[in-house]
Amino acid sequence: MPAVRNERSRQAILDASIALIDELGYDKLSIEAIARRAGVGKQTIYRWWSSVGAVVLEAATQSLDPVVAFPDTGDFFADMRSQLVGIVELITTTGFGAAYRGVMAAGQSDPGLLEAVYTEVIEQNETAFQARASIARERGEIRADADVATLRDILYGVIEYRLLHGMSLEAAYIDALLAVAFDGAR
Amino acid sequence: MPAVRNERSRQAILDASIALIDELGYDKLSIEAIARRAGVGKQTIYRWWSSVGAVVLEAATQSLDPVVAFPDTGDFFADMRSQLVGIVELITTTGFGAAYRGVMAAGQSDPGLLEAVYTEVIEQNETAFQARASIARERGEIRADADVATLRDILYGVIEYRLLHGMSLEAAYIDALLAVAFDGAR
Numbered sequence: 042m043p044a045v046r047n048e049r050s051r052q053a054i055l056d057a058s059i060a061l062i063d064e065l066g067y068d069k070l071s072i073e074a075i076a077r078r079a080g081v082g083k084q085t086i087y088r089w090w091s092s093v094g095a096v097v098l099e100a101a102t103q104s105l106d107p108v109v110a111f112p113d114t115g116d117f118f119a120d121m122r123s124q125l126v127g128i129v130e131l132i133t134t135t136g137f138g139a140a141y142r143g144v145m146a147a148g149q150s151d152p153g154l155l156e157a158v159y160t161e162v163i164e165q166n167e168t169a170f171q172a173r174a175s176i177a178r179e180r181g182e183i184r185a186d187a188d189v190a191t192l193r194d195i196l197y198g199v200i201e202y203r204l205l206h207g208m209s210l211e212a213a214y215i216d217a218l219l220a221v222a223f224d225g226a227r
Numbered sequence: 228m229p230a231v232r233n234e235r236s237r238q239a240i241l242d243a244s245i246a247l248i249d250e251l252g253y254d255k256l257s258i259e260a261i262a263r264r265a266g267v268g269k270q271t272i273y274r275w276w277s278s279v280g281a282v283v284l285e286a287a288t289q290s291l292d293p294v295v296a297f298p299d300t301g302d303f304f305a306d307m308r309s310q311l312v313g314i315v316e317l318i319t320t321t322g323f324g325a326a327y328r329g330v331m332a333a334g335q336s337d338p339g340l341l342e343a344v345y346t347e348v349i350e351q352n353e354t355a356f357q358a359r360a361s362i363a364r365e366r367g368e369i370r371a372d373a374d375v376a377t378l379r380d381i382l383y384g385v386i387e388y389r390l391l392h393g394m395s396l397e398a399a400y401i402d403a404l405l406a407v408a409f410d411g412a413r
Contacts (some may be wrong), residue, residue: 045412068336078301118413143358146390149328150254151386163392185358187412191403205331205391206349207341212293217377225411 051078054086055100062097067143069099079127094147094154101140103160106133111169118223121196125215128200133211138204145205161198170180183223195222239265240272241286244307245322248283253329256283280333280340287326288347290317297355303363304409307382311401314386319397324390369409381408391402 057078061070070093081212090096108127112120148155169191174189183189199218203210206222243264247256256279262269276282294313298306318324334341353376360375369375385404389396 043351066336072240088385146332147390149332152393159392178363180366188403189412191407192402192412194388195381195404195407198388199384201379201388201391202380205335206345206386207338214377217374218381221374221377221381222407223411223413225407226369226375226378226411227409 043218047085049082050079050085051089054089054096055083055103058093058096058100059104059140060223062143063136064171067097067139067146070143072096092151092154094151095157097140098144098157099152101137101144104135104137104140110167110168111173113176115180117173117180118180118219120173122215122219123218125196125200126212128197129212129215132181132200132204135155141201142205152165154174166197192222236265236267236271237275240267240275240282241289244279244282244286245290245326246377248325248329249322253283253332256329262276263291268401278340279339280330280337281343283326284330284340284343284347287330290321290323290326291348292332296351297359299362301366303359303366303368304405306359308401308405311382311386311405312398312399314383315396315398318386318390328391331387333360352383357394378408 052219054075057075058070061074061078061225065074072083072086072093075093075096076086079086084139086096090099105128108131109124111124111130132141144158145156148158171189174187174192176185177183177184178187178189183192196218202208236363241259243261246258247260247264251260258269258279261268261279265272272282274286282398291314294317295310297310298305300361318327330340330344334344355380357375360373360378361370363369363372364371364375369378382404389400390395
């Protein structure tokens with residue numbers, strides 16, 4: 042059998058991972074349990090992924106990608122609000138939050154997995170945010186000397202911080218975060 | 228023997244925890260290994276702490292507490308810079324960073340430990356920051372309507388975010404973070 046992924050099996054495996062995290066928690070997850078739920082053999086999973094963490098990262102990334110698209114309605118602040126509220130909804134209404142928390146936990150003792158989180162999630166977001174922020178800068182929506190990299194860390198980093206601490210996340214919090222990040226405390 | 232802690236044993240246990248994290252990593256830590264290194268019996272540790280995570284959290288908190296004291300030299304911005312640079316130094320030059328990462332990783336599947344991180348680290352910091360920021364507000368160093376809770380999340384949350392991702396942390400980064408948090412991006 043060629044190493045090309047069978048798309049239906051791949052999706053069944055990713056769906057099974059997210060469903061099992063929701064039901065059992067990340068630390069109870071195993072390749073065996075995912076294989077059983079997805080109706081595939083363990084070898085099918087191991088052919089495409091090296092670990093539970095790698096499967097879950099791909100499942101998390103797949104659900105995150107459409108939400109972190111960078112629309113441009115002409116209003117950077119409003120577009121960022123829409124996107125960040127969408128991320129908060131993904132966290133609070135799907136298995137994404139538990140999946141991301143599990144991957145970050147596993148990543149603390151698995152440098153390869155943490156590096157994959159950087160490559161698959163953070164780096165992509167950095168590139169797209171930089172592009173969207175450049176347009177905002179040209180339009181004068183942010184200062185000419187605005188530190189876009191740090192602004193990005195603040196917007197996404199604080200959401201992640203609150204997620205990993207199990208703190209509340211809601212649209213009103215996004216408004217508060219955007220207010221400080223865009224207008225400052227002084 | 229009374230349940231009162233023997234101070235010398237307690238300190239030996241905390242020191243052994245941090246030293247072992249530095250050498251082996253959090254995930255290789257065990258009560259057995261800590262007891263052996265500290266020269267105490269396992270029961271001595273179990274009498275005072277319920278898990279490896281609880282020992283490590285206390286060790287981390289002990290090294291963090293003096294660094295997150297809130298001095299008041301009359302300049303809120305400068306005082307925050309000193310304190311945050313001190314935290315970054317603690318992270319980059321001692322076992323604190325590895326200890327905190329380990330506790331946060333374990334906390335993702337141990338709600339009691341995550342709750343203890345909140346009580347022992349976050350909540351204390353919230354109270355002290357609120358008090359220091361109130362003085363700054365009275366002096367007009369931050370706006371009358373400044374959102375102090377969100378400002379705090381940004382300053383400490385982004386450092387934690389970068390720590391957990393293994394991203395670089397240095398004094399220049401603190402300057403960038405303070406600039407956006409205090410003056411905003413627009």
